[in-house]
Amino acid sequence: MNDHVKPPAAPLKTCPICGKPQSEATRPFCSPRCRDVDLNRWLKGSYVIPGRDDEVDDVE
Numbered sequence: 055m056n057d058h059v060k061p062p063a064a065p066l067k068t069c070p071i072c073g074k075p076q077s078e079a080t081r082p083f084c085s086p087r088c089r090d091v092d093l094n095r096w097l098k099g100s101y102v103i104p105g106r107d108d109e110v111d112d113v114e
Contacts, residue, residue, distance in 0.1 A: 069084035
């Protein structure tokens, strides 16, 4: 048997914004631009977790 067989490499991870391969310096993004786009989306409130309709706001 061949003892020098390498295990399969992990799949390349991609940038969540544009899909290009990640850069080690800006992980998990490919560039500072994509990192800034993600930050802008967070600051504008584009990323939200929807609540349930049966929740009642406590307004007192």
